[in-house]
Amino acid sequence: MEYIYNRENLLVRPLVYIKKLEIYGFKSFGFKNTVLHLNSGLVAVTGPNGSGKSNIFDAIMFALGENSPKLLRVDKFQSLFHDSENSPHRLVRVNLTFDNSDRGIPIDMDNVSMTREMEGQTGESQYYLNGKKVSKNTILELLEIIVAVPNKLNIVQQGMITRISELNSEERRKIIEDIVGLSYFDEKKDESMMQLDESDRRLEVALARMDEIKKRINELEGERNDQLRYTFIESQLKKFKAIKYSNKIRYLKGEINTRNELLGKNASNLSTLSRDRDDLRKEIEKIEQEKSRFMNDVDASNKSKAQIDTKLTTIIYQIEREKAIIKEAELRLKYIEERSSFIETEGTRVETEFDNSSKMLQDKKSTLETKRTYLVELKGELEEINTRIDKISTHVNRNEKLREKFFLKKSKLIEISSRLNILIARLEEMKKFNINKINENIRAIENFKNSMSQKEENLRDLDVEIFSCKLDKEKTLVDELKNKSEIHSSEIQLYTNVVNKVQKFAMPYEEKYSMAVELSNEDFAIADLINHSLDFKIVGMVRDLIKYDDVYGKAVLAVAKDWMKCCIVPNAKEMIRLASYIKEKNFPRLKIISKELLSYAKKEQVVLDDYDFIGNLADLVHSDIPNLVDFIFGNVFLVRKSETAYKLSKQGYKSVTIAGELFEPYASSLSLDFGSKISDLTREIILSEPIDSLAKNSNLLSKQIENQKKEIEKISKDISIKESCVRELEKLVTEKSINLSHLKEVTASLKNDIQNLDDVNNILSEEIGNIDIDLDKNKKRETIISSSLETYSTKIQSIIDDKVDDEFAQLTYKKSEILKIIENCEIELREIITSTTSLQNGTSTLSERKNEIYSEREKLEIEQKERKDQKEIASEKLAELEKELVGLREEEQKIIDVSGDSYSILQKYEKDIKVRDERERQLYREINGIEKESIAIRKDISNFTSQESQATNDLMWLGFKELLESELFDADILISELTKENDELKTRLNLRAHETYVQVIDGYRDMSSRKNYLENERNSIVLFINEIDKEKKDVFMDAFKKVDDDIRKTFSEVAGGSAFLQIENEDIFSGGLAYLVQFQGKPPRESTALSGGEKTMAATVFLLALQALKPSPFYLMDEVDAHLDAQNTERLSKIMVERSIGSQILMVTLKESTVAKASQIFGIYPKSGASQIVHYKNPDNVPIAQIKTTD
Template sequence: MVTIKKLEIVGFKTFARKTSITFDKGLNVIVGPNGSGKTNIVDAIHFVLGELSARSLRATNFQSLLFHGNNEIPKAKYASVTVHLDNSSRMIPIDTDVVTISRYLGADGVSTYKVNGKKYSRQSLVNILGQASLVGSMNIVSQGTTMRIADFSPEDRRKNVENIIGIGEYDRKKEEAQKHLREAELNLKLALGKFEEVKKRLVELEKERNDLLRYNYIKNELNRLKAAELSSRIKEIQKKIEEIKKEIQEKEAKLEEFKARREQLEVQRSTKEKEWREYAIKVMDKGGDRLVLLQKQIGDLNSEIAGLKTTISSAKISIKSYENMWKEKIETLKSIRKQITENRKEIRKIEKSKIEIEKILTEKRRIKDEIAGKIDEIKQSLEENSQKLSVLEDEIKELEKEYSKLEVKIKAEKESCSIFEDQLNSLNSRKNSFQKFYQNFSERLRQINSLKVKEEKALEETVDTIAKIKRQIERVEAEIKNAEKIAKKARLSVTEFASRKDLADSVLSEEKALEHLETLSNLKVLRGIYGRLKQKIRIKQGYRKAVEAAAEGWLQALVVEDMEVVRVCAETLKRAKIGRVKLLPLSNLKNVKTVKNPNIPGILGPATMFVECSIRYQPAVNFVLGDTLISSDEKTALIISEQGYRVVTVDGEVFEPGLRLEVGFYREPIDLSEILPSEETIKRISETVNSFEKLLDGRKSDLKRLSNELVRLESEKIAHEDNIKFFERDLTELRQNLERVHKNLVEVNRKIRSLNHKYEKSKTWIFEAETRQKQIEQRLHVLRVEAANLRKKLKPETITNLEAEKAKLETEINELQRQFDELKTRLTMHNSNLENVLLPSLNTTRREILGIGANLRKRNKDFKMATEKLKEVTEKLEMLEKEKEELTAQMMAKREEHKKYASIVEELNKQIRKINNEMEPYINAVNDLKQELLRYQIELDHNLKELKMLGYENPDEAWIENYETLKPLKDALEKEYKILSEKVNMNAIVLYEPQKKNYKELSVRINQIENEKREILRFMETVEREKREAFFEALEKLNTKFSETFNAITGGKGWLQLQNPDDPFSGGLDIIVEFPGKSLMPVTAASGGEKSVVAVCYIFALQSLAKSSPFYIFDEIDAHLDPVNTQRLAELLAREAKNSQIIVISFKEAMAAKADRLFGIYAKNGVSNIYSLPLVGVQH
């Protein structure tokens, strides 16, 4: 808590000399007459704490604060006030226990501030004092404040509360938000205007773009359908190729079978021919050898002929297939050439149309130029007015040119400004992001610091807990050690008690028997037992010894109902073998007679007279005591006993009839059952010892638990230490991030400043340019009016007609230019089709035709060679057959064996020929299939190439099921494609995207502005809600404090009341009070003194709204209070001063009487003097 230790004043107002006032904590009261300078002390404190208003210091200007001088002391050249503040709490952010603040005021009215001897600016001083709540609060109440507050109107009172709690800050935020809202609405309006223009152009471009996209889509779709068609055809071909290959394999397998059979026959034939030759060598002559050789040659020739026929057949089929393929490719080539011709014809047609339109354009432009020339000639042919008109038109043209340039530049600059704005918004957004990052990092840093502190605290607590647990373990171990000793002793004691009890049981068998019967009676096992006789009677005071001596132990007898109960009890005791007891059966004692009082002096009466009991138990009493008299002394007892009476003295001496005496000191019978513990007691003690031992085991468990807890806490300690290290790493990283974000913020701020400079520069230029435009517009208006007047004078009809014709020509030129551009686009498309599709297809087809021609020529050559070879081999075979027949005929007559060999070989040849004949259809079929396969393969390769040109690597990518059903779609697409190709704008997409981007950016910008607007409205609602909540919270606090203070001072009731609770800021704040003995009334209806009381209470209540201040200064707040209320106020201040320092300026004795420190002040010759007063002299 910061308090004022000392105040030093020099040359300030009435303090001419250096004056020091040392204040203590608690209640400091300064008293003195009017005009002595009490309030100047308050002004001095205001002054040194930075007050800027001379009027608040009750002066016209700051120079008038200097001491004015008198006949002894000259006028002060300067004023200085120094306050020494106790800063041991370090609430003031200066690391010293005492902070010294000085303010020096020169004669020129200029102030200098120093803190601990160092110069400070006022703002810096106010900042550091504000942190200790020394400025801007309600801690100093000046003179007259109470009456001003009492006279506040309800609205002023409400506004005063608003000012104290800072409601103005909410209004400032709301006003600032409304300013942002207006800016947002203006930005939204501008953005929407620009948005509509962009949207209109975007719609046009979107239509053109959609046409182009549709055109490209249809083109791609047609390519896809063509690819699907090719894919379908490829799959058909592939399927056909697979079928052909399968069929070829089957037929070739059959041919292999034939070849195997033929080879087998040829082997047999070779074997037979070999045998035949051997036979011929042995038997036949040279003719036979020749015949065998001929037979072999004939067989070889037959095989060769079969092979040649196969080759010729295959060649025929291949030639036919190649001829068909050649014809197809020729047709394809013709078709492509026709398309190329048509395309080139169309190109020439377009180029011709283009040239014609270009010629027309040139002609139109020439005519337009001629008309313009004529217009110029007409204008030049005019006289002075014409020259003036020309000058005017030139000036108009120059001005229009300048205006247009300015318009373009302004538009460009506005675009630049818009870009700058977007960039600034982006940078500001980045800046806000960086600031948020910075705040987040700072908050995270704070949180981690907090977490680290918590972890350190937790670590410290864990360490403390570990130490505590260790102490607990030591204590528990000591307790267990002591407890084990106690348990051991207790167990020995139980054993000892049990031994004693056993001994007592043997001695006190009667007591044990009585207890046994009583227990059975309590358990309802035995009925008719009423209890011991001594429990049923009450002996009169002073006669207990006499009665007990007379009863001779029968007071311990059990009172029972009858003899049957006596019998049952006897049997019970016999069975239990416990002992003997005395029993008194009531039903058998009813006729017992008692001794009568002999009326002898010294005889007090029968013993039964001194015992009280219920009538039910009277027979038992009569039986035990009915024969005994009580004597007051021994002598009387002795005399009466000789007469046959049984007498007992008050002291317990018994005199039996005759000479039997029982004398001596009476001792009450010892009840060993009460001295020795009962069995139940021993049992309970034993149970207690068991419980104690269990508790001991529990403490051992606690010891074990504490040991486990110690282990856990040690682990927790390690975890806390690890967390602290982790947090330290995080803190280092966060500080680095903060530094990076700070650098980014600095860079963004630099860019923002640079862009703002450029933006302002552009705005200035736009303003100047628009100003120039307005000047040009004004000048143009004047010139056009003047030119129009001149044209009227110069027969403007001719020029007007020529200009109309010129405008018409310009329209036609524009239309022709559009047609020219369309032709140019179509020409580009046709050239592209020619270069990229038709010519490549033509070259491919030519290469295929050349390949087919080469294969056809090779096959024809093979066919021709095979045919010639067949003819040659056939002729040779015929010659050999003829020679064979001749030799056979010659040898037939010679040997039958030859005939046999010949017939076998011939038969084998027939079989071989038969197989050859059977093979021939298969060979032809295989050749035909291979030719067909080749044709399909060529077609497949061609289709695959086309498919690849369309962008598909394999048929599966382009496959469409049920392609045949899509042919109508293809026709419709081709028709639409033709229509679109005539009007499509090929640059639409290129133009559309930037426009679309601009549109999106504007849309995003509009959304951002609308979001900003919503956020601003939401913020305004939040501010209004927080404002109301803050006001009502402060009002409740103010009301509570006012009620408490008013009750403490006056003993009455008082509260604050809003005039309009639903809308508190539209009405005022009333104070309602009820003084003791008076009715409720508003403060406006109270008397002057009552208003003062209310104002004082209200001031104290207002202080509860401000930040807690370390000290309070009140200047004559009790001036208008009566003695009673002054006394109560003084008591209140004394209580409050226990927790803070209070300085009161007063001239009331009641206030001075409560002071902890008292000062007196007086004025002499216009100079104030202050001195400390002893508290004992307050009343004087």
């Protein structure tokens, strides 16, 4: 055990550190108990590569509870066993013994032992604390108290410095957040945000409910005003209706006489218009035949123009290509001339620089040898001074280290104590906040319960069932009458439609049938085959067997217009049989497809990365017949624009646009279909015979219609009486139902709120319990730390600084002067070496540059000749193409002139047809108008007669047997307005509006109180979130300042330059931390832009600053100085010695200067397949080269 004495040689307690490490069966350590007795301070572990140095650190991490194979540097957990193939020895055991003299670990023992065992059979780990079996969490909780858990910054493995050097600004900020525990604030904020969302949702529901209630209040106010108006209107309607019926009877008698006169006139006009219509039809047919002949001539000229356009496009492309070749050759020749002149000048300059660099290189080499000789002499003199200083400085250094150690430990304890006090105050504040929140929730629950009991009492008073039963009975009676009326009305409508259709379509139908006879198309064959579809096993027509979206309708019709009336049969045999039948019947034409031959249909595929390209049209059309869609549409691609369709066509694909523009392969032809439809006269052909029989039966239906109308009038009177009764009951039931629904919703909402508040209270109670546990634990820790602070204060007061004698001061001053000279010499030496290397590199670069210039000159001469030949050939070819282009342009202009004349002639035909079509449509409209007018006149006479009888009965029902004299005002307008207003009032009349209004107002007040409560709750949550953000920022800025100050101080001592952290954004947590570093004689740069060695030094300083932010009693560092040169290694080792005061640093290193400064050295070497250890205490910091072995 290591003891520490003060200047009076009084024994003091050592600090917490790893006192002993025992390893058995772990990785390279064999099946014997390997024991390492460790001291505090800097402990060095060294040895050859592969000897097992880093396995010591892995063993410590294993004992501390690390379970990650990656962090333990193995592929799997079984690889931790020394001899994994030998089953009897599958046991790993690592024991750590901590010196706990200062009671840093809250166990009242000077030594605390932690052991972890793992058996190979089960792979399970067992943990022991002072020989007693405990859980892993118990071990981790104790380690958490002394900041020694694994996976923290106190354990620095190989490669960690490199990873730290590559951190970006965002990752630097996050690593500081993790160290100071800002995740606690994020968790609290997230929890508060969830509560805020829930509060917003409840507030939104309350506001929406208040809006609904407010609308209901406005409705009830209007219903109260409607009641008085309804009574007044009823009294006035009876008087005005009597006047109306009297005027109506007089009017109807005059209208009946007038209609009889009009019927005679319409009959004569109808015969004249029919003759004019037949003459127009003959003229239109003649013009259509002339137009058809002219169109055939125009099509021939258009095909010639398309071929010329194709040739023009090809020639224009070739002309532009040759022009581009000529322009490129001219630009390249110009560049070659400029580059050749530059190469001549550059060659002369490079020759001169090469000669000068060779002379300077010889001078630098001679100066380098002189400096090296002088530096060896200075180091010899420094070694003699160090020997004399070591003899007299032991006593002084012991007191100095002890005093610094006590001060450092005290400052750490003060920092921990302040953090604990802040944490305790924060926990107490949270506990107080939660208790107040529980009390507020309890009061709110009581208010909700009182309101809910009142609502439930109101709910029991409402009974809607009685009124609902009565309403259902009345509605049943009304429905029966309405059904009866609807049956009669539907029959009348049906009979009337039949009569009208027969009269309206009999004559046009004959015209359509004659048109079908003249066209003589496939509709005759289809009409016949519909009646014999089973005989020929016809599956169906193509138009009936395919489905597609209306968006693609024009494209589908453009491609498959000729296939739509095609018949599908099962096989070729049926197809031949059907063809024979068509030929036998002498039908005009018909297309047939065999279903079994569709299997050979193939669908083309093409990949085109263009927005306008939609895909294969067959993918957008669907059919239950396999391969039918691929047969018709499989070779057609659908696009949005005609330009894309043309490009596909030029590539040999058949394409169509959504607008109906069809391009054949290689742009051989273009078909346009902008919305044509498929003619279908099949139905007219099939139904020619039944139409005649329908016309004969229409007169019988007219008589039946009159009888049904009289029955409907009687039923309508009964329905109006019943409906008035139903409306009254519906108003009453509606009011009752609204009130009942409102009370149920409010009651359910209150129950839900009470349950939510109970759940919140339970959660808050659990949090209070957890807070009490944390408070007790932290107060115990604060008591222990306060006691330790008093002890250290007493010890610091007892230490008195010794005066340094004159000899020690002179030697120290002389040593510092020599060190300065050595450092300056080394700096000059490095500068000379750097400049020499730079000159050598420059010389080789200049030599390579000379060769490159010669090579480039030869290449430019060859290329210049090739470009001139290329320009001459392209110029000759361009002249030939331009001559051919002029000829094609002239031929194209001739065709355009002819096409222009054809367009004007075609327009004339279209105009003549349009004028006659318009006249024919006008005649149709006039004939249909006269026919409709005659039907309407007959119907009016019948209606006027029935209306006269009805008006007389209504007048008598009102109590008037004679006609009333007509007054000056128009009774119809008044009755219409009053009746309309009366009907509107009936639909919304409410006799219980006042009672309902009071109940709704009470509900609105309750919801208003709840809204105020929810707003207060939301405001308190928002305030709490703002406090969390502020506290989080304060904690981070304190940590940032400590890390920045430590980096500035440490980097200045180690590298002699400056380094600091800088916050990138005003919003701290939305940006990162920039790490700016400036070495001596160099400009400041971001740490990631430094050289390899500089990066390592900057990253090491940053790591040390992070470790100081949350100190640990021990640190494990694995070859952190591996990438540093001798000077930086020397400086880093000094910092490590200073940092080891008050803690323990275990460092794996191969650098002699670092090992020499260690107070304890462990050497690792392999022997017989296992790692062996030698131990050496080095209190005087003797260099390794001077250590002599003894027997």
